[in-house]
Amino acid sequence: MNIIDLHCDALLKLTTLEAASFAEDVRMHVNHKRLQLGQIKAQVFAIFIDPEIPQNQQFLEVIRQMEAFHTHVLQTEGMVHITDWAQLELLAPHEIGAILSLEGCGAIGEDLTKLTAVLDAGVKLVGLTWNEENAVAHGAEQEASLGLKPFGKEVIQILNDRDIIIDVSHLNEQSFWDVLPLAKHIIASHSNARALCDHPRNLTDAQAKALVKHGGHIHVVYFPLFISEQDATLEQLVDHVEHLAHLVGVEHIGLGSDFDGIGVTVKGLAHAGEAQNLLEALRTRFSAEEVQGIASQNFKRYVKKAATR
Numbered sequence: 677m678n679i680i681d682l683h684c685d686a687l688l689k690l691t692t693l694e695a696a697s698f699a700e701d702v703r704m705h706v707n708h709k710r711l712q713l714g715q716i717k718a719q720v721f722a723i724f725i726d727p728e729i730p731q732n733q734q735f736l737e738v739i740r741q742m743e744a745f746h747t748h749v750l751q752t753e754g755m756v757h758i759t760d761w762a763q764l765e766l767l768a769p770h771e772i773g774a775i776l777s778l779e780g781c782g783a784i785g786e787d788l789t790k791l792t793a794v795l796d797a798g799v800k801l802v803g804l805t806w807n808e809e810n811a812v813a814h815g816a817e818q819e820a821s822l823g824l825k826p827f828g829k830e831v832i833q834i835l836n837d838r839d840i841i842i843d844v845s846h847l848n849e850q851s852f853w854d855v856l857p858l859a860k861h862i863i864a865s866h867s868n869a870r871a872l873c874d875h876p877r878n879l880t881d882a883q884a885k886a887l888v889k890h891g892g893h894i895h896v897v898y899f900p901l902f903i904s905e906q907d908a909t910l911e912q913l914v915d916h917v918e919h920l921a922h923l924v925g926v927e928h929i930g931l932g933s934d935f936d937g938i939g940v941t942v943k944g945l946a947h948a949g950e951a952q953n954l955l956e957a958l959r960t961r962f963s964a965e966e967v968q969g970i971a972s973q974n975f976k977r978y979v980k981k982a983a984t985r
């Protein structure tokens with residue numbers, strides 16, 4: 677069964693691992709062979725810039741990762757750059773969609789030209805922060821009471837004008853609440869339920885409900901420490917799906933692995949090639965149709981709706 681995965685950090689590995697290759701490099705959770713094996717029909721590739729990199733070098737890293745997306749990912753036979761959501765429905769059986777996202781706006785500083793340049797390059801989802809504070813807003817590791825900044829409103833305006841999906845997964849609580857009423861298209865690309873795992877990267881029940889009320893979807897993340905602890909199981913990840921499904925409706929849930937951005941993995945879900953194991957686990961508690969929704973159909977419906985709003 678086909679999967680659409682809303683988050684991975686393969687571009688970071690492609691630009692930092694020595695002699696990395698997208699074809700079947702086993703150091704990559706996400707490579708072409710594993711995407712095929714796991715029946716990943718479309719994969720979001722995040723541009724993630726380590727906030728430790730000096731500000732004046734960060735945008736160069738953005739360009740390096742976009743270059744890696746072109747030279748490694750898109751040069752692989754069958755990988756198709758999704759620049760229009762309608763393309764998701766047009767992929768041939770052997771083709772896999774590749775989608776760009778920007779994980780945090782730190783690298784653009786206070787320069788909207790850098791933002792629009794990234795959007796012109798085909799970025800379809802933008803997270804306003806990673807865990808840090810930047811010129812736009814405050815991230816998950818910042819004090820919960822500090823929120824969106826005035827420059828952030830300008831950024832949101834541009835994202836709304838271009839129908840870009842705003843990703844709230846890394847925002848702290850106040851930024852989340854500030855962004856919610858302003859964002860035209862909103863999603864949590866890789867977050868779980870804080871009621872089951874108390875981590876600032878996860879959504880409280882109130883956040884999850886409000887997000888979906890504003891038209892958003894929640895994509896659960898496979899990182900053990902956002903599920904429960906180091907030795908988290910597939911069943912515990914399914915617990916998160918079940919909790920969120922009861923809260924907001926299973927038709928608003930999807931998947932966002934965070935592969936290549938995580939140092940530990942769930943047993944049975946060690947890389948993209950094992951993604952079908954999660955669907956197997958989901959089938960023990962959800963109908964075939966519901967699992968298909970979680971795997972890909974809910975997101976397809978989301979973007980179809982987004983295109984007509």
Ligand SMILES: [Zn+2]
Pocket residue numbers: 779846866934937
């Ligand atoms: Zn992340």
